[in-house]
Amino acid sequence: MTIYDSMARAPRVFAPRVPPRVGLFVCGLTPYDEAHVGHGRVFVVFDMVARALRRWGYRVFYVQNVTNVDDKVIVRAAEQEEDPLALSDRHFVSYLHSMERLGVRSVNYYPYATDYLPEILEQIQQLIDREAAYIATDGSVYFSVARFPGYGRLSGQKVEALVPGARVEADARKHAPEDFVIWKAATPGEPEWESPWGPGRPGWHVEDTAITNRLLGPRYDLHGAALDLIFPHHEAEIALAESATGQAPLVNYWMHGGLLMMNGEKMSKSLGNVSSLEGAIDEYGPAVLRFFYLNAGYRSPLDFDPDLSLTEAREAYERLARPAGRIAELLARDGEERAGRELPEVDEAASEALVEELDETLSNDFNSREAIALLFGWTRRWSENLPGLSEFSGEALRLLEAPYRWAEEVLGLFPRADSTRSGAWATVVPVAIRARARARARGDYAEADRIRDELRAAGVALEDDASGTRWDAARE
RNA sequence: GCCAAGGUGGCAGAAUGGUUAAUGCGACGGACUGCAGAUCCGUUUCCUGGGGGUUCGAUUCCCUCCCUUGGCUCCA
Structure with missing residues (x-):
């Protein structure tokens, strides 16, 4: 290196x-x-x-x-x-x-x-x-x-x-x-x-x-x-x-x-152009902030715009975090022994090769941006299969997930633990989702939307896709 | 003034002595959807600060100039 x-x-x-x-x-x-x-x-x-x-x-x-x-x-x-x-x-x-x-x-x-x-x-x-x-x-x-x-x-x-x-x-x-x-x-x-x-x-x-x-x-x-x-x-x-x-x-x-720049100047207390670290974590979450930092070469100056930078980072980060989270969810629920389709051999090799490539890329003066670009490539390649992800075996999912686990270990991104899904919500929300599914099935969309809106107001966002309805903490 | 780090598309930002210069965001069009969201597909022509030089070939190496930022005894 x-x-x-x-x-x-x-x-x-x-x-x-x-x-x-x-x-x-x-x-x-x-x-x-x-x-x-x-x-x-x-x-x-x-x-x-x-x-x-x-x-x-x-x-x-x-x-x-x-x-x-x-x-x-x-x-x-x-x-x-x-x-x-x-x-x-x-x-x-x-x-x-x-x-x-x-x-x-x-x-x-x-x-x-x-x-x-x-x-x-x-x-x-x-x-x-x-x-x-x-x-x-x-x-x-x-x-x-x-x-x-x-x-x-x-x-x-x-x-x-x-x-x-x-x-x-x-x-x-x-x-x-x-x-x-x-x-x-x-x-x-x-x-x-x-x-x-x-x-x-x-x-x-x-x-x-x-x-x-x-x-x-x-x-x-x-x-x-x-x-x-x-x-x-x-x-x-x-x-x-x-x-x-x-x-x-x-x-x-x-x-x-490199320094973090704000309005063309170094962010510093003496200039007064500071944005609080704790505040940024509160508003965007630690992973988005880490992503923002590591999404640039560490030696380059990096522009921080209080309105744009973290919003953009969040959009980009979630593009990776969603599929990573979905895989992790399935594995957490069913374990690695879950039955299902295996990956074709060539993709199995691709997963291992990618992890190697990630290490190699990062070993070139910690080029985290290039490593993240590789993760986008991997995600794009698999995301078209996402609705059918649940058909895969535990071993196949593990291989799909390997690059994200690499990122968790080294970059600190895509942490598997997700506290928003735990606690009382984990039992209440699925009940509401089932009620909404019944309403949709009988064509009662007013009732279905009412359930979705109420959950939304309580801080839970629902998303439908081919595999059913998923939920997550809503963001403002 | 001296020293250092930078200058890449609408924006943020990689890389490389060599086919069309990543990736993401944004934008536009389409697919999917009861709707929304998410996702997928496609499009996004024109981008390497200026000028020289080396080279078959330079965005990359060399020289020079310009610009931005940082440091010059408080600074992550």
């Missing part, structure tokens, strides 16, 4: 350092506010990456940090008169809830920055010992960019070019304007921890490198995030970790996802 490596700026064949183990780190949130649809994209993409790698036999240890103490958290907490750590906790729990709904369950561990103070202090001390960092007059500690020759390689930036950019703040505490803080001296009223250099709190970049060094080691396989973090954050991670440990490279493969 190949992965597009941002450091090499080219696709590279993936080879973990110690197969079959894969260390994967993805930059997580700074939970000072609710997550938006743009955040969802990255985390769904890397969920797919982890799922795929595991399917292909790798043992992935997936770590995603939580920057629970940071300027933004502190500022927001002050505004709301809330404890900063309580605020980030609250938003992180809400984030986890969204992830659970989205089926993002591949992360092994979400380390909190504040749980790694010993590691952070140790790394800062190493940097000072190696003279890569220095203590400022106020007790802050800065990393000296000049001490790391490789600085700028990932982003293509030249250190000299940063200075005329004029957005690097001149600061008397720094030896050079491009230096960045790794330990911030305490400000009264803000969270602080003891350190050899006085009370303070960790800078942003060093949290990640202290955590990965502890959990994944001085060198690891895969680092992912959206591309807006390349500079300065990932550049700083490389400089810090490699300077502290003396080992390189920190990361073997860098993956950067």
Whole structure:
């Protein structure tokens, strides 16, 4: 399989350092506010990456940090008169809830920055010992960019070019304007921890490198995030970790996802053009949202139009989900031993070949869009047989279903579990359907339509086809 | 200004040094249906930002220009 490596700026064949183990780190949130649809994209993409790698036999240890103490958290907490750590906790729990709904369950561990103070202090001390960092007059500690020759390689930036950019703040505490803080001296009223250099709190970049060094080691396989973090954050991670440990490279493969765009701009809180992740899940459902994300190359910018994008994604998704759901329904009801027609041999082979092709397609830098196109092809091929689907044997249905099960495993689409059909509805609705069928049989369409309308009003949609009447949760 | 990522049909978005450039959405026509929905079939001519170059052949590789977005020490 190949992965597009941002450091090499080219696709590279993936080879973990110690197969079959894969260390994967993805930059997580700074939970000072609710997550938006743009955040969802990255985390769904890397969920797919982890799922795929595991399917292909790798043992992935997936770590995603939580920057629970940071300027933004502190500022927001002050505004709301809330404890900063309580605020980030609250938003992180809400984030986890969204992830659970989205089926993002591949992360092994979400380390909190504040749980790694010993590691952070140790790394800062190493940097000072190696003279890569220095203590400022106020007790802050800065990393000296000049001490790391490789600085700028990932982003293509030249250190000299940063200075005329004029957005690097001149600061008397720094030896050079491009230096960045790794330990911030305490400000009264803000969270602080003891350190050899006085009370303070960790800078942003060093949290990640202290955590990965502890959990994944001085060198690891895969680092992912959206591309807006390349500079300065990932550049700083490389400089810090490699300077502290003396080992390189920190990361073997860098993956950067494209941004989610809204009205031609990056969706971001600072621009205010955000669409809430939880709200999008509420309105369209997790599967449609996942489909929307994975229906584009992960590296491309993706346009989000609050009115159109998810509506379109829903139409497309349901085109696949309906037949997939129908097959799953039959199998759930009758089991795989159900009797019926077998598939012709050639189609049996086609099912197996398609699953292989799906793996192959995805192994080309996680080309989920191409994989989805293959699923459409498969669906189109079989959907003309749908009304007669119930004639097939369990084994035949299983073969028809295999590509959708692949998609469930790797893309998280077409989940078999369907809660809308359970509960009281499952007993009531079929009774109503039978009553309506009797009305239709005697030509009493007024009564038949009345039953359908009443169910509709109660949130249940009926559909007739050659095999009878099906029902599902109605959508608005 | 510097660095990076992009520019493909009405829209969203793939791919490839080579027959008619995926797939989906939308639109239109038809089949099916008591109706609705879903589904199926068909149509959707004109799409690879501009200009050079390499090549038998370029949308793909190279150069250059234009445009959009991101980053340039808060950002998924």
